[in-house]
Amino acid sequence: MEQVSRVIIVGAGIxxxxxxxxxxxxxxxxxxxxxxKHLGEVGAGLQISPNAFKVLRELGLESALQPCAFVPQRATMRDFKTGEYYLEIPLAEKTINRYGAPYWHLHRADLHSVLVQACIEAGIELxxxxxxxxxxxxxxxxxxSLFLDDGQELTADLLIGxxxxRSKIREQMLGRQKxxxxxxxxxxxxxxxxxxxxEIKPDACVWVGPNRHFVSYYLRGGEYVNFVAVEERNDWTSESWREEGDIEALKQSFSGWHPEVTELLSAASSTFLWALNGRDELPTWHQGRVVLLGDACHPMLPFMAQGAAMAIEDAYVLAKCVAGYKMSDALVEYEKIRKPRATKIQKMSKANASLYHMHGGVLGKLKLKALQAASHFVPDVIQSKLDSVYGYDVTKP
Ligand SMILES: Cc1cc2nc3c(=O)[nH]c(=O)nc-3n(C[C@H](O)[C@H](O)[C@H](O)COP(=O)(O)OP(=O)(O)OC[C@H]3O[C@@H](n4cnc5c(N)ncnc54)[C@H](O)[C@@H]3O)c2cc1C
Incomplete structure (x- = not known):
């Protein structure tokens, strides 16, 4: 059981x-x-917070990613109609001073291609x-042993799902569950x-409104603007979890919003539509010589922008555990370190839906006003709530 030399990973996502x-x-x-058959990522942006950045830095990717990054000045939350600010958190230099690493926006395709190149240089077989x-x-x-659909069988000492x-590895380990x-x-x-x-402000901005919200931020040094428009719906019947979206329906859904949102959308010519899916906490993330990471074991709503960050943290911790412990202990230790953290972030992400979508009518609005007051008068209290997310450093022993 103990010796690990060859590792096979299923999935070349982030x-x-x-x-x-x-x-x-x-x-x-x-x-x-x-x-x-062709490596790549979806045409969308990704917010890389300091906790994930520290891992990318440890993996030696900082200089290759730097030219593709955009450094937002602030994280803001604004009213869908008036544009009033409910929250303004300074990022840029403040983030580096507080957490020892920056907050970046990256195009997913850029991050993915830098990762692929680094894997090739490291002699990893793709x-x-x-x-x-x-x-x-x-x-x-x-x-x-691992089985491929063309009949091939591969063997390894450790298999990472x-x-x-929609992980096949999780399905076999824990049973089929949609x-x-x-x-x-x-x-x-x-x-x-x-x-x-x-003109779009150089911020990571969440526009909050009744039953929907809109996120906008720059990518690639300011060459592009990324948007994510989220709407509550109960009618997703398609088997697919991603399909081409109807751009006119999107514009219609956000009509009457602040001109920064509607003008931005008027320049959009195409869009993809995602069903946002989740899973309850799994009973375990490993079994024998098989272990899970990333969305395979803890998919989450994207309302903390932490799904990929958690997968990146998992990757680092798992490698350290497998290198530092006997295999039987390594996977137990990995799950012990990672599961509480990922579960906590899953819950925080879910909780943000209610704030972003002004649930509770007047009460929802009052919550935003309280946030606004706190952001002005006790900004450090707000910032300190994020410390447990952004200040977490898996690269520190
Ligand atoms: C709208 C939206 C916005 C988001 N924004 C952010 C953000 O700003 N910051 C952030 O940190 N996270 C964000 N996320 C979350 C993030 O995108 C995901 O958590 C992350 O991409 C998960 O990565 P992964 O590698 O675990 O899985 P995936 O990216 O799903 O990769 C899985 C890979 O496995 C392959 N695969 C699947 N089945 C098989 C099989 N049977 N055999 C071989 N290969 C297989 C797939 O082709 C794929 O390449 C966002 C998510 C959404 C939906």
Missing amino acids: GGLCSALAMAKQGFDVMVCEQT MLGATVTGYKENTEANQV ADGI ATFMGQVAWRGVIPVSDLNV
């Missing part, structure tokens, strides 16, 4: 690739199996068009700044 790099840095022989159908533990040989919310539709959908898009007729 979690899988970070895991591959972290494992390779610990000296393991690593292979990644990815079902798609097997594309490799759809995993299941696995089998071989306790006598102290190995785990980083295969996202993800829960969270009653919300998200439209996403990226717009070249040259197409805009409105």
Whole structure:
């Protein structure tokens, strides 16, 4: 059981690739199996908070990512109609001073291609068009076999399921259970700044309104603006969790909002629509020589912008545990460190839905006003609420 030399990771998303790099840095022989034939990420942005940034820095990616980054000045929350600020948290230099790392916006495709390049340079084998159908533990040989849909069988000492919310590895480990539709959908898009007729503030901004919210921020040094428009809905019947969205329906849904939102949307020519799904806390994240990370074990609503950050933290901790403990103990230790943290962030993300969507009528508005007052008079109290998220550092022993 104890010896680990060869590691196979299922899934070349952000979690899988970070895991591959972290494992390779610990000296393991690593292979990644990815079902798609062409590597890439969706055309959307990603907020990288200091806790995730510290891992990317440890993995040696900071200088390659720097040219693609945008550094937001503030995190803000604004009223959907009046544009009044409910919350203004300084980022940029303040974040570096407080947490020892910056807050960045990245295009997912940029982060993904930097990760792929780093994996290639580290000698990690990336097997594309490799759809995993299941696995089998071989306790006598102290190995785990992995089966691909073309009939191939691969073996490893450790199998990591980083295969996202519809994880096959999780399904085999814990049984088939559909993800829960969270009653919300998200439209996403990226717009070249040259197409805009409105000036967007250099902030990570959440526009809050009744039963919906809108997020906007710059990407790639200010070349693009990313938007995420979230709406409560109970009618998602499609089997797909992502499909092309109707741009006119999106504009209609946010008509009457502040001109910064409507003008931004008027420049959008296409969008994708996501069903936001979640899962209850899993009973365990590992079994024998098989372990889960990222959305495979803790998908979350994106309302803390922490899903990928949690996958990145998982990747680092798992590699450290496997390098530092006997295998049987390593996976227990990994889950002990990571599960409470990911579960807490899942809950915080869910709680934000109510604030962002002004639930509770007058009470909802009062909560925003209280936040506004706190943001003005006791800004450190607000900031300190984020310390447990952004100030957490998995790279520190
Ligand atoms: C609207 C929205 C906005 C978000 N914004 C942020 C943000 O700002 N910051 C943040 O930190 N997070 C954010 N997130 C969350 C983040 O996108 C996810 O948590 C993260 O991408 C999960 O990464 P992953 O590697 O675990 O899974 P995935 O990205 O889903 O990757 C899984 C990979 O496994 C592959 N795969 C699946 N099944 C198989 C199989 N059987 N065989 C082989 N390969 C397989 C898939 O093709 C895929 O490449 C957001 C999410 C949404 C929906």
